[in-house]
Amino acid sequence: MDPRGFPTSLPEFQKVFPNNQACAKYLELTRWPDGFVCHKCGLKGEPYRFPTRSSTVLRCRDCKANTSLTSGTIMQSSHTPLSTWFWSAYLVTTQTTGQSALQFQRQLGLSRYETAFQILHKLRSAMVRPERDPIGDEYPVEVDECFIGGRRRGEGGGVHRMPTVVGAIEVRLRKDAEQRASKYKQSHAGGVPLKKLVYAGRLRLRVVPNRGSRVLIKFITENVAKGSTVRTDGWLSYEMLPSLGYVHDQLKLVGDYEKLEGHLPMIHLVFSNLKRWILGTHHGAVGQHHLQAYLNEYVFRFNRRFYPMTAFNSVLGLASRAPSPTYEQLYSGEWTHPAA
Numbered sequence: 001m002d003p004r005g006f007p008t009s010l011p012e013f014q015k016v017f018p019n020n021q022a023c024a025k026y027l028e029l030t031r032w033p034d035g036f037v038c039h040k041c042g043l044k045g046e047p048y049r050f051p052t053r054s055s056t057v058l059r060c061r062d063c064k065a066n067t068s069l070t071s072g073t074i075m076q077s078s079h080t081p082l083s084t085w086f087w088s089a090y091l092v093t094t095q096t097t098g099q100s101a102l103q104f105q106r107q108l109g110l111s112r113y114e115t116a117f118q119i120l121h122k123l124r125s126a127m128v129r130p131e132r133d134p135i136g137d138e139y140p141v142e143v144d145e146c147f148i149g150g151r152r153r154g155e156g157g158g159v160h161r162m163p164t165v166v167g168a169i170e171v172r173l174r175k176d177a178e179q180r181a182s183k184y185k186q187s188h189a190g191g192v193p194l195k196k197l198v199y200a201g202r203l204r205l206r207v208v209p210n211r212g213s214r215v216l217i218k219f220i221t222e223n224v225a226k227g228s229t230v231r232t233d234g235w236l237s238y239e240m241l242p243s244l245g246y247v248h249d250q251l252k253l254v255g256d257y258e259k260l261e262g263h264l265p266m267i268h269l270v271f272s273n274l275k276r277w278i279l280g281t282h283h284g285a286v287g288q289h290h291l292q293a294y295l296n297e298y299v300f301r302f303n304r305r306f307y308p309m310t311a312f313n314s315v316l317g318l319a320s321r322a323p324s325p326t327y328e329q330l331y332s333g334e335w336t337h338p339a340a
Contacts (some may be wrong), residue, residue, distance in 0.1 A: 014089055023082035024055040027069040030313065040065040056082065073317035073322040074122040080115065084108055085316065092123050093304075093311040098281050098297060126317040127300035128338040130305040135202045137226030139170040140249070142267040143220060143232050145211055148275065148291065149284070163288050164241040165295065166208050166219050169266050170201025171231075182199075200266050203302050205274070205295040206339045207288075213237035217244070231264060274298055292337040 007013040016024050028036070036047045038060035047058035047067070066227040070076045075085050087108060090101060099107070105116035135141060149162040170188040174180060179195040204223040208215045216237045224230060226245040232238040234252030242246040277298060278286055286294050304311045317324065329335035 007281055017083065017086050020082045023086050024069055031069065038063060039067055040064055074126050088119050089252060089312050089315045092315055096301060098277065100282050118330060121293055121330055123315045124297050125324040126315050129298045134223055134225040135168060135170050135204060137225040139172050139201055140229040140231055141168050141170055141224050142264045143168045143230055144264050144267045146271040148278065163291055164208050164211060166206055166216060167267050167270055168204045168223055169270055171198050171266050173198055173202040203270060203299050205293065207292045207301050211237060213240065233264065289333055292339055296337065
């Protein structure tokens, strides 16, 4: 158990949440840590519990109003058992490589692929906090773009319909940077490589329609704090950054890939791992309409990689009360995934 009493291993999780009743009790304590409060009349006290109805429904003994424990969460109006939702959140937040919907269906023993697909997307919808803070500030931020996918059949000569993804990541100095530099100099000649002294901070990724100035600048202003140092390549779309209050560290290159790697090492590593994850876990079968949802999942796990279990409440929608897609919205294309 961690200091807050939350399970940090599979056996502990099974012990804490053995059935639907235990999950319902956790939801109740999370929603009303000081005891049940009726949403209609405001009366505090022990609610009436139906012996034959769902354990997620509580009734006020004074005004007789019913309250659902899953109201306002991604589990609202779902017929899937609470234990399945809890297992889903556990798998999503603790497995660093993620899971495809097919793997998800098998592990949870679901009879329909569509159920697994919808649960995963509902969990992903809760991975974006609308009130999230901008990144950067005292940390420099690397910004670049990449294409996700491979060459399509019948296309060639540089023609493709691969979606464009723009990313921004903080570059943070390690607390023991001086010790690392001293140790490196004792056994190596020359300067200390930057990657030995820094690590990746918070990440943002977004699917964009093109690499135009309006699109890329909008992404930066919405995600990077004003006054931050922004490192980019020589792409013309970034040249107005100084006029917007940013310190622009731009490196113009003509085919010198090694210098570019030295200038933007973190964001290129992120893009490499992202493509490997999509290819390895999802076999590249990620539709363009749902790509932002997969980016949100990648960003969510990346930003919480040091504390994976703290993300459990977030993906269940217990903290953010984030809106989630319905089955019809997912399959009709009506739902637009929020950007991380």
